Amino acid sequence: MKKEDCFYLGKIVKKYSFKGEVLAKLDTDEPEVYENLDAIFLDLRNNLIPFFIESSQLHKSELLRIKFEEVDTEADADAIMKTDLYLPLNLLPKLEGNKFYFHEVIGFTIEDVNFGKVGTIKAINDSTAQALFEIDRDGLEILIPMNDEFIVKVDRNNKTIIVETPDGLIDLYLE
Known part of the structure; x- marks a missing residue:
């Protein structure tokens, strides 16, 4: 997957638990739209790598608490800290009228x-x-x-x- 085929969703901003959970700040007015994703792309060393999501839920309304598969420790979470998150363009909700991306x-x-x-x-x-x-x-x-x-x-x-x-x-x- 190339970056030009994706849109920027947000950034992992901090660790949440000692079990590898992280909090992501989403760049959207409607974070609830992205609460039940199966997977997300992380920008690691300028490569978009798919990470599968075990569970996720909104945390204090504007943050998304994410538990990725195979990210099970604080050290695993540290390895993806401050990483940008991307999704394929086809997952963007369609806008109508005078609204546009x-x-x-x-x-x-x-x-x-x-x-x-x-x-x-x-x-x-x-x-x-x-x-x-x-x-x-x-x-x-x-x-x-x-x-x-x-x-x-x-x-x-x-x-x-x-x-x-x-x-x-x-x-x-x-x-």
């Missing part, structure tokens, strides 16, 4: 209601306080905040996102 809209065209075609989404920058569409307009980079109030429509069939940005925002990049 970041990876899903790469390559979509952005059109502004007033400006017209802006360009193509080449990446999503979520390292800032507010996530940004990174748009390529013939070699020029344009950044548009991923603000729900700006997004008019996500058209999956035509791979287009219609936005309505404040006057002058796009022009800032064109001067």
Whole structure:
């Protein structure tokens, strides 16, 4: 399994018991969706390795307590500490309407209601306080905040996102 065929689910953050159980911080608004998984991929030395889950349950709402098969001691748990967790993309719940996964809209065209075609989404920058569409307009980079109030429509069939940005925002990049 390759990383590009998977999505980041979270990270193992600490040991839970002396029997090899660990706690994972999940990167999701709905951790309960992932409570009864059979297996999960761990990123060990840049290789995704499948680990089978003996049992798992939510712990204090945002953490998932996991007991992996063949991880039976504190030393076993130490070996997988701080490891990133991944699942295949086909396990992502389908989103509808104006909701989307970041990876899903790469390559979509952005059109502004007033400006017209802006360009193509080449990446999503979520390292800032507010996530940004990174748009390529013939070699020029344009950044548009991923603000729900700006997004008019996500058209999956035509791979287009219609936005309505404040006057002058796009022009800032064109001067």
